Amino acid sequence: MDKRDDQSVKLVGFWISPFVHRVRWALKLKGIQYEYIEEDIFNKTPLLSQLNPLYGKVPVLVHDGKPLCDSSIILEYIDQIWKPNPLLSDDPYERAQAHLWARFVDEKVLESGWLAVRSEGERQERAMKEAIENLEKVEEKLKGKRFFGGDRIGHVDLIMGFVSYMLPVWEEVAGVKILDPSKFPALAAWSSNFLNHEAIKSEYLPPRAESVAYFQWRREESLRPSLVSSGDGKN
The missing domain is CATH 3.40.30.10 (Glutaredoxin)
Structure with missing residues (x-):
């Protein structure tokens, strides 16, 4: 040890x-x-x-x-x-690819999804369209795989994890549909695999009802004329 x-x-x-x-x-x-x-x-x-x-x-x-x-x-x-259960490959190219996809998830997938929650009208439509286009790229990456790195959860899976439990809440709050299982079967399967992994399902996740209430409040605040930024942005 x-x-x-x-x-x-x-x-x-x-x-x-x-x-x-x-x-x-x-x-x-x-x-x-x-x-x-x-x-x-x-x-x-x-x-x-x-x-x-x-x-x-x-x-x-x-x-x-x-x-x-x-x-x-x-x-x-x-x-x-802590070396056991590695999250990143030892191969420099594979590590670089993982960092590239992790950045894409944060800068594109998460941002477009979050914008769809806190906007309305044409702005929301554009955000939804961008979120779906971003997920299409992720879908292609996931095809034929259980997780992004293969058979085990890795760095990109953890970065992408919010899609499995938080994106459905965002969809409910904003009244939109971004992750359609019929259009994104690989992502739907990944989401199920991720949430049912022992390390994920045994760790704390925000209760659904409390999450919906929180994001409803955030949406209402975001749609007001002015909004004071909080400390839960990208980090």
């Missing part, structure tokens, strides 16, 4: 943040014990500013007293420190 395994690990997060959940899943896959600290991003304590002075956002992983921010960077750090 790595001598660093028994050092303290803490995770500062927000209950519904998809960026926090991908880190929680990674820690679960690796079998790492950690202390979870809930942070109200709408009423932040000084702790978050101390740990993440650059952005003041969650998640923040604190390992042996040293804080680290940005979920994608945290996932790679976890994979480098």
Whole structure:
């Protein structure tokens, strides 16, 4: 066992943040014990500013007293420190491809889906169209695979995880349909495989009713003339 395994690990997060959940899943896959600290991003304590002075956002992983921010960077750090159940390939090209797809998911898939939730009219229609086009690219990547990396959950699966449980909530709140199982059979199968994986289904996921209520509130706030940004944006 790595001598660093028994050092303290803490995770500062927000209950519904998809960026926090991908880190929680990674820690679960690796079998790492950690202390979870809930942070109200709408009423932040000084702790978050101390740990993440650059952005003041969650998640923040604190390992042996040293804080680290940005979920994608945290996932790679976890994979480098704790070797069992690797999230990324040792092959440099495959690692680069995983990072490329992870960036695409965050910058395209997540952003377009989130925009569809907090918009209406023509703007929402454009966001839906873009979200569907983005998912078409993901569908092609997933064809013939159980997970993005093959038979085991990896880095891209964790980045993409929000699609399995959060996108349906967004669809309900916004009154749209983005992930049609008949159009995206590979994604639908992946979503089922992901949610039924032992490390995912045994880890905390936000209750559906509470998630719907939260995003209904966020949608209403977003559609107002002015909106004050919170700390749960991209991280």
